[in-house]
Amino acid sequence: MSIETPPADAPRRRFLATITTGILSIIGGILGVIGGGAVLSSTGGRQEDWLAASALHDLPDNEPTAVTLSVMRVDGYREALVRRTIFLVKTGESEVAAFDATCTHLGCLVGWDPQGQVFKCPCHGGIFDRSGAVMEGPPPEGLMKIATRVDGNRVMVQA
Ligand code: FES
Incomplete structure (x- = not known):
């Protein structure tokens, strides 16, 4: 054993x-x-919430109106409140289009030129039509469109 x-x-x-x-x-x-x-x-990383951007009756017909939103951004583990400028365009009785005001070339903010009826970028001469499409200059693509919806008299945008 x-x-x-x-x-x-x-x-x-x-x-x-x-x-x-x-x-x-x-x-x-x-x-x-x-x-x-x-x-x-x-x-x-991007907060996909709907934000109230304007009252519908405050928007003139077919005239882009600049609106500045405060949007919470999450970047990794940090959160920051950032300002974002957009243009709202009332295109119908209860239809609103929205564009980011950031130029797609190098990120300057475009402005609406009511005389020329175009968006102009002050940095390198980029010009966009009222639908946000590039007309002239170096921007590689049109202004970024933003989803919108109308709730009663409130215009909501997807931030
Ligand atoms: S940043 Fe707008 S044209 Fe260059």
Whole structure:
């Protein structure tokens, strides 16, 4: 009859296995938090809420009106209140178009020229028509359109 004796280093092996498992668990937890934060920031980096931008009856027909919104932005783990200038254009009885006022060339803010009936960028001469399409200058694409909806007398925009 033989009796097996555990190797002399068995307690040490169990100790190392426990420590290794603990360290791997901590690393896995850290990676989970970082990965979870990246997923949340990629889907929640922009707040997709509807914001009240104007009263419908305050908007003149077919005349772009500049409005400045305060929008909460989430950037990674930071939150910041940023100002965003947009143009609202009442195109029908209860229809409103909206454009971001940021020029698509290098980011200057465009202004509405009521004489020329165009949006003009003061930086490099970019000109956009009232639908936001590029007419002249270096901007590579038209002004960014913003989703709108009208709730009663309130014009809502998707920030
Ligand atoms: S930033 Fe508007 S034309 Fe350059």
